[in-house]
Amino acid sequence: MRYQRRIGRTSVPGRKVRLATAAMLLVATTVAACGDGQDDDAKASAPKAPATIPELTKDPLTLSFIWFDWPPAQALEAFANAEYKKERPNATIKVNTVPNANWHDAMFTQFAARKTDFDIAILDSQHIGEAVTNGNILDITDFVKNNIDVKAYNPYLLAAYGQFPQAETGKRDENASLYGLPLLGDTWTMIYRKDLIGDKPPQTWDQMISAAEKCQADNPGVSGLAFHQANGSDAAAVTYNTVNGIYGGNLWDAKTRKIEGVLNDAAGQEAMDVLVNKMKPLTAKGSGNWFIDEVNAAVAQGKACIAFNWIAASGGLLDPKQSTLGSTREQILDKLGFATLPSQKTNLVPLGGMGMHVSAYSPTANQAEALNFMKWFERADVQKKWAAAGGVPSRTDALESPEFLNAGPFNQVYTDSVPRMRDMWNVPEYARLVDIENTNVNAALNGAKKPKDALDDIAKEQQGVLDSSNRKGGGGL
Amino acid sequence: MSDPAPLTIDNPGQVASTAPPAPGRSRRLSDRGLAVAFISPAMLLLLAMSVFPLLWSLYLSFTDYSATRGGPANFIGFGNYTAILTSAQVHTRALTTLIYVIGAVGLQTVLGFGIAYLISRRTHGRGVLTTLFLVPMMLSPVVVGLFWRFMLDAQFGVVNSMLGSVGLGQVEWLTRQRTALISLIVVDTWQWTPFIMLIALAGLSAVPKYLYEAASIDRASEWFRFRTITLPLVWPLLLIAVMFRAIEAFRLFDLVYILTNGGPGVSTETLSFHIYKVAFLGFNTGTASAYGILMVLVVIVLTQFYLRYLNKLKEG
Numbered sequence: 001m002r003y004q005r006r007i008g009r010t011s012v013p014g015r016k017v018r019l020a021t022a023a024m025l026l027v028a029t030t031v032a033a034c035g036d037g038q039d040d041d042a043k044a045s046a047p048k049a050p051a052t053i054p055e056l057t058k059d060p061l062t063l064s065f066i067w068f069d070w071p072p073a074q075a076l077e078a079f080a081n082a083e084y085k086k087e088r089p090n091a092t093i094k095v096n097t098v099p100n101a102n103w104h105d106a107m108f109t110q111f112a113a114r115k116t117d118f119d120i121a122i123l124d125s126q127h128i129g130e131a132v133t134n135g136n137i138l139d140i141t142d143f144v145k146n147n148i149d150v151k152a153y154n155p156y157l158l159a160a161y162g163q164f165p166q167a168e169t170g171k172r173d174e175n176a177s178l179y180g181l182p183l184l185g186d187t188w189t190m191i192y193r194k195d196l197i198g199d200k201p202p203q204t205w206d207q208m209i210s211a212a213e214k215c216q217a218d219n220p221g222v223s224g225l226a227f228h229q230a231n232g233s234d235a236a237a238v239t240y241n242t243v244n245g246i247y248g249g250n251l252w253d254a255k256t257r258k259i260e261g262v263l264n265d266a267a268g269q270e271a272m273d274v275l276v277n278k279m280k281p282l283t284a285k286g287s288g289n290w291f292i293d294e295v296n297a298a299v300a301q302g303k304a305c306i307a308f309n310w311i312a313a314s315g316g317l318l319d320p321k322q323s324t325l326g327s328t329r330e331q332i333l334d335k336l337g338f339a340t341l342p343s344q345k346t347n348l349v350p351l352g353g354m355g356m357h358v359s360a361y362s363p364t365a366n367q368a369e370a371l372n373f374m375k376w377f378e379r380a381d382v383q384k385k386w387a388a389a390g391g392v393p394s395r396t397d398a399l400e401s402p403e404f405l406n407a408g409p410f411n412q413v414y415t416d417s418v419p420r421m422r423d424m425w426n427v428p429e430y431a432r433l434v435d436i437e438n439t440n441v442n443a444a445l446n447g448a449k450k451p452k453d454a455l456d457d458i459a460k461e462q463q464g465v466l467d468s469s470n471r472k473g474g475g476g477l
Numbered sequence: 478m479s480d481p482a483p484l485t486i487d488n489p490g491q492v493a494s495t496a497p498p499a500p501g502r503s504r505r506l507s508d509r510g511l512a513v514a515f516i517s518p519a520m521l522l523l524l525a526m527s528v529f530p531l532l533w534s535l536y537l538s539f540t541d542y543s544a545t546r547g548g549p550a551n552f553i554g555f556g557n558y559t560a561i562l563t564s565a566q567v568h569t570r571a572l573t574t575l576i577y578v579i580g581a582v583g584l585q586t587v588l589g590f591g592i593a594y595l596i597s598r599r600t601h602g603r604g605v606l607t608t609l610f611l612v613p614m615m616l617s618p619v620v621v622g623l624f625w626r627f628m629l630d631a632q633f634g635v636v637n638s639m640l641g642s643v644g645l646g647q648v649e650w651l652t653r654q655r656t657a658l659i660s661l662i663v664v665d666t667w668q669w670t671p672f673i674m675l676i677a678l679a680g681l682s683a684v685p686k687y688l689y690e691a692a693s694i695d696r697a698s699e700w701f702r703f704r705t706i707t708l709p710l711v712w713p714l715l716l717i718a719v720m721f722r723a724i725e726a727f728r729l730f731d732l733v734y735i736l737t738n739g740g741p742g743v744s745t746e747t748l749s750f751h752i753y754k755v756a757f758l759g760f761n762t763g764t765a766s767a768y769g770i771l772m773v774l775v776v777i778v779l780t781q782f783y784l785r786y787l788n789k790l791k792e793g
Contacts, residue, residue, distance in 0.1 A: 101738070105757045112544035112760060134545045231740040286631020288652030288741060303632075431758040443742025448654045454742075465759075474560020475541065476754075476761025477567065 046132050046179060047360050051142035053375065054368040062092045063369050066107055066118040067354070069097035070292075072184055072312050072391065079389040084376060091369060100291075101232045104431055111136040111361075119362040119370045122183055122354045124234075125160045125423055126430040132164045132179050133428040137357040138367065140374075141177045147375045148181065152395045154418050157182055161355030161394070166254065166426035169348075170419070179357055181374050182394035184312055186352030187417045188242060189410045191299055191307040191314065194337045196222070201339035205246050205274070208306060208342045212282045215305035224282030226304035230291040231442035234434050237424070238350050240275060240441040242308075245348035245422050246341070247271040252425060252462075260463040264455045267345070276444050276451040288446040299336070300324065310352050311410045312392055314338070318409070338410040340417050351421040353392065387411075429465050432476070436461045531773075538767035545760040557767035567768075569743065570751045573658070577747060578726045580662040581669075586719055588666065589673025594707070596674075597681040607678065614671040622735030625664045626651070629736075654744045657737050661745055664732055669722060676718035680711035713790055720783050724776055748772060 067073045073095050080093035096118060098106040104127065110116040111134060123131060131137045140162075144150065150158055159167035162180040167173055190208070192201050196215050202208035212224030228235040241251060249267035252259045262268075283290075284298065292313045298304040300316070300323040316322050317336060318329050326332040341349045356377070358370045376382055383393040387404035392414055398404055399415045425433055437458050444454035468475060506514070538557055542550035561567050596606050613621070628635050629650035637647050650660045684707060692702045730749040733739055739746035739754075746754075752772070756765035 108545055108760065109757065114547075130545070134547065136545070230738070231742070232738045284632055285647050286637075286649045286652055288649065289738070429759065435754060435758050439740065439743050442740050443744070446649075446652045446654070446741035448742040448744050474557055474564065474764055475543075476756075476759040476764045477560055477564045 046135050046137055046139045046177075049138040049140045049143045049358060049367070049371060051146045053143075053147070053371050054364070056088070056368055056372055057365045058090060059365075060090050060092070061365060061369055062094050063120065063366060063373060064118040065093070065095040065120045065122055065356075066116075067095055067097055067122040068100040068103040070100070070313060071315055073097045075390045076183075079386060079391065080373075080377075083382065083385060084373060087376060088369070088372070091373075093373075103233075108136075111359075114361055116359040116361045119359055119366040120373070121357045121359055123180065123357050124354055125351065126234075126426050126434070128162070128164050128179055128355075128357070129166070129425075129427040130430060131357065132177075136360055137179050138360055139177050139179055140181070140358065140371070143371055144178050144181070147371075148378055152380065152397060153182070154394075154396055156421060157185060157394045157418065160351055160421070160423050161353065164426065166423070168254070169422045180355035181378055182353065183356045183377070184353045185392040185394045185399075185414060185418070186310050186312045186354075187349050187414060187421060188238075188308050188341055188352070189311045189314060189413045190339045190341055191309060191317065192337045192339065193222075193302075193305050193335055195335045196305050199337065201337060202306075202342050205243075205342045205344035209274075209278050209282070212306045216282055219305070222303055222305055223284040223287075223298070224305050225279055226283060226287065226290065226295045226298040226307035227279070228291050228295065228308070229280075229283070229287060229442060229445045230289045231438045233291065234424075234438065235291045236441035236445060237434050237437035238352075239308075240272065240437065241422075241424060242341070242348075242350045243275045243279075244268055244271040245350070246344045246346060247274065248345035254425075257466050258463070259466065260459040262459075263462070264459040268455055268459075269452060272441075272444065272451040272455045275441075280445050288442065302335075308341070311414050312353070314410050315390060315408065333409060336409075338413050340413050340420070347420050348422045349417045349420045351423040353394075427466075432465050433462050436465065534766040535770055537763050538770050540763045542763045542766075543760050544762045550763070553763070557764045558771065560764065561768050561771060566743075567748075567751070570746050570748050573745065574727060574729070574747045574749075577658065577662060577665075577729065578723055580658075581665045581726050582719060582722045584662060584666045585670045585673050585722060586715065589670045589718070590677045590711075590715060592670065593674045593677035593681055597678060607675070610674055611671045613668045616668065618668065618731040619735055621664065621668050622732050625660075625667075626736055629660055651737050652741055654741055657741060657745045661729075661732055661736060664736065665726065665729070669725070672722060673715070673718045677711060677715055680714035681707065684710045713787060716783070716787055716790070720780065724780070727776060728772065 065076070067076070077093055077095040080095075084091060084093060104124075107116075107118075107121050107123070107127070108130065110118070111131065121131070121137065123137075128137075132139075144162075155172035156167065156170050158178075158181075159172035159176075161182040162178040163172060163176045164179055165173075165176060167176070190201060192211075193215070196219055197211045202211045216222065216224035228239050230236060244251065244263075244267070247267050247270050249265065249271050250262050253262050284303065287294070287298075290298075292309060295304075295307050295309050296313065296316055299307045299309075302324050318332055320327050320329065320332065323332050325335045341347075356370075356374055358367055358374075362370065377386070378395070380395060380397055383395045383398035384401050384403040387393045387398050387401065388407055390407065392411070393399060393404060399418065404411050405415065424430070427433070440449065440454040440458045440461075443449040444451045449457070537550060539552055539554060540550035541553050541556075592610060596603055596610075599606070627633075629637075631637055631647055631649045631652065634650070636650065640646070640648065648656060650656050688706045689702060692706060697705075728749045729747050730753060733745055733747055733750045734753075737745045739750050748768075749772070752765055752768045755761050755768060
């Protein structure tokens with residue numbers, strides 16, 4: 001009899017009760033998952049940080065950063081724990097790292113959840129627009145006014161790592177709001193084989209291509225050039241943007257938000273032609289997916305005559321354990337030279353590096369500690385110590401100090417490059433703009449698209465992204 | 478001596494309630510209560526982790542919601558669906574995915590069945606061979622992707638090194654349009670052929686021996702036995718394996734992410750990879766939700782057709 005009951009159909013009222021219970025559970029789950037309805041109340045702009053640093057906690061506190069995994073991240077954690085602890089013994093610095101390709105996603109998925117496990121986001125300069133528009137980071141304009149000596153910086157450096165809306169290249173709008181302070185400056189350096197092409201680096205882009213061509217012909221097994229071509233992160237996009245700038249092109253007209261007809265004008269087309277038809281043939285076969293590490297590996301193994309890479313990622317090249325160019329740092333430096341980028345129609349170089357930005361979702365005590373850390377980090381003496389520890393500072397006095405200039409053979413390159421820098425677009429749509437450019441330049445470099453078609457597609461698709469803000473449906477395609 | 482228990486009763490509940498409880502069990506917990514108690518944790522988990530996200534993304538798919546921008550989710554009807562279905566970008570990714578699914582699953586089926594057929598004919602070492610063939614399937618796709626990325630590197634990879642040793646030139650496996658997609662198919666085939674092999678082996682082991690014995694008595698050829706006995710009996714099981722693999726291949730993401738990142742250009746971007754970009758590069762959550770729902774619908778519809786064909790096959 002009990003068996004019959006077990007397999008028998010539940011009575012109608014019983015089924016209704018269970019259905020109602022299931023529905024209620026679903027609703028409860030939905031309500032729980034939707035949180036406290038903050039989404040609907042989210043502010044359209046960033047919340048303001050206090051103008052003065054609030055009272056700091058005396059309890060043990062961990063100040064967490066988020067960055068991508070590369071040597072400067074480890075250098076920052078070691079430096080900050082050694083030096084900042086002298087002033088704030090109860091504070092511990094933790095730099096959480098993710099793979100470069102996941103860096104944007106790791107930060108912005110947490111921002112989307114309105115809850116972050118980091119207090120300071122180390123954002124690429126181009127991420128600022130997205131973070132500010134979504135209210136993810138604090139507006140520190142008043143804090144900077146009261147605590148930071150802004151005259152100690154090249155105005156464009158201060159603007160690039162903190163200002164929104166974006167500053168005009170080379171300038172800073174003193175009336176614009178600031179959302180971050182520089183952490184690590186960076187730009188491209190030209191790495192060249194002194195033993196193969198001579199001590200004097202090429203001065204123009206044309207000369208550089210000729211030198212690479214000759215070097216490749218004279219040295220079988222060594223490719224003329226090595227540079228970023230991958231379709232991940234901003235690899236291929238930065239390469240094209242650099243050549244575009246050097247050949248007098250523009251990425252967009254910021255005032256009219258116009259890309260089509262600007263990016264793919266005659267200068268833009270010439271830059272794409274130089275990149276695909278003159279530079280690409282001088283690279284190693286299969287280098288179409290190379291980024292920072294692969295370029296460094298090619299240089300360290302003596303497989304490239306001339307290479308381009310970020311200065312902050314070049315330290316490993318001088319490590320004899322990672323190089324076949326010599327058994328000591330001096331032997332390696334006998335063969336490797338570091339120079340600012342050659343110029344052609346202009347002398348522009350790409351702006352790299354990142355700034356520090358306080359998470360809007362961090363606890364109040366941690367936000368206060370973050371502001372205190374930033375004030376401490378931007379002090380003249382600390383910037384010089386950061387330079388000596390392998391970092392790239394942003395204060396002019398630190399950039400011109402012996403601590404910085406003597407710390408690495410490429411540091412003079414950075415100091416000389418600062419007045420020549422140009423950044424990409426710093427708009428909320430950055431992630432999509434850079435993906436469009438990356439994939440199309442990568443396609444052109446690997447023969448999947450004709451250079452002209454690739455550039456026209458970039459201009460058309462990017463313009464579509466900028467123009468699609470009011471489209472109903474299909475955003476992101 | 479007590480009366481025998483009646484075989485039928487008018488009110489079964491009455492008897493159940495008067496039956497003595499099992500030793501150690503609470504008087505208040507009936508069998509059904511116990512069943513509900515056991516099932517409810519799994520049901521709650523299922524509701525929270527599967528049913529709710531599915532319904533929530535279904536709702537979001539009709540809105541312009543963005544996870545990072547916040548703000549209200551405005552209802553836009555079928556706007557996202559229309560945009561996806563008419564997008565040339567989506568059509569390109571759909572074609573890439575289709576080529577990949579047909580190439581990878583086709584190759585895996587032929588190889589998997591072939592290996593299973595050869596193993597099934599061995600009498601010694603079957604277990605060891607089967608275990609060895611299963612090893613790739615046990616590895617994480619990310620690990621598989623990473624070591625194949627090294628092996629296929631044009632400059633330093635072992636594959637080109639081997640080709641070079643036999644006098645063949647370097648091949649740009651991951652950076653050329655055609656070879657990149659072929660590389661993905663080869664790596665997926667390396668990893669998932671054992672799955673088809675395992676299912677086919679189970680089917681081959683279940684074929685009754687007496688059929689082969691009868692065929693031998695009639696002096697049937699090897700090919701005749703394969704065509705009229707082996708293949709028809711293993712076919713339905715093989716088709717189920719193919720269906721599982723096709724669904725898996727249809728939503729391929731990990732290998733693409735590690736091996737080619739969708740390149741060169743977007744030539745190896747699959748539908749899943751494209752959804753990832755829509756969802757996380759621009760945080761267009763509404764569009765990404767609609768995209769995901771459409772992919773689920775495609776799988777459900779195709780699976781239904783497939784299952785009907787399988788049922789017909791059984792009935793036949």
